[in-house]
Amino acid sequence: MITNYANTGIYKEIQQHLEFGGMTRFLHWVRGFMIIFLIASGFYIAYPFLQPEVTGEPTVFLQAYSRAFHCVAGFILVYASIFRIYLFFFAESSIPERVSVKQLLNPMVWFGVIGAYLFVSKHPHIKGAYNPLQFTTYFVLALMTLIMTLTGVALYANVYHNGLGWVLGACFKWVEVVCGGLANVRAIHHIVTWVFIIFIPVHVYLVIWNSVRYPNGGADAMVSGFRYSEEQRV
Numbered sequence: 001m002i003t004n005y006a007n008t009g010i011y012k013e014i015q016q017h018l019e020f021g022g023m024t025r026f027l028h029w030v031r032g033f034m035i036i037f038l039i040a041s042g043f044y045i046a047y048p049f050l051q052p053e054v055t056g057e058p059t060v061f062l063q064a065y066s067r068a069f070h071c072v073a074g075f076i077l078v079y080a081s082i083f084r085i086y087l088f089f090f091a092e093s094s095i096p097e098r099v100s101v102k103q104l105l106n107p108m109v110w111f112g113v114i115g116a117y118l119f120v121s122k123h124p125h126i127k128g129a130y131n132p133l134q135f136t137t138y139f140v141l142a143l144m145t146l147i148m149t150l151t152g153v154a155l156y157a158n159v160y161h162n163g164l165g166w167v168l169g170a171c172f173k174w175v176e177v178v179c180g181g182l183a184n185v186r187a188i189h190h191i192v193t194w195v196f197i198i199f200i201p202v203h204v205y206l207v208i209w210n211s212v213r214y215p216n217g218g219a220d221a222m223v224s225g226f227r228y229s230e231e232q233r234v
Contacts, residue, residue: 021093100128
């Protein structure tokens, strides 16, 4: 799309760029919903405040169902995260994300981005999908997901001793040893949960903030996949 500003002879052409591929966007929302469900179900498992009506029949398994659905959601998150990492390194649609790595060692871009968030400077021109602060945050979040996965698998294997639980227990028993016992595994699993609880509202706020201050795609990019830029022509 080309726009002539006030008949000055200066034209600005709006360029459309694919920033996130379809599968990347799909996995983003899958992981987002799974994290929210895991937080809610995890707190219920830790503090089961719902009490079903007690009967003489052995059919009241609310806590067991809650744990089962929590485990299913956890495995979905694990598989989605593994596939997401694969897309980051190998998918052609993830090239803008990989390009973002080059700016991590550029202090001027760091200062510019932080200054923009503090309203003291303009946002610098960045290459790729993320600025350095975003990329670092998502990388740390990936590490937190890894810790949640390892501790979650250790807790799962301690309850389910056959089939997949036996295999995971044999492969990840070292997690319990490194953490100094199953109680510590659970404590770490719970503490890291708060990292996600803090991250979610901050992430939503900054996405909306960027969308309002820099209306070139913003939050829409994780729905449509596209971001827009202006190129001036005479």
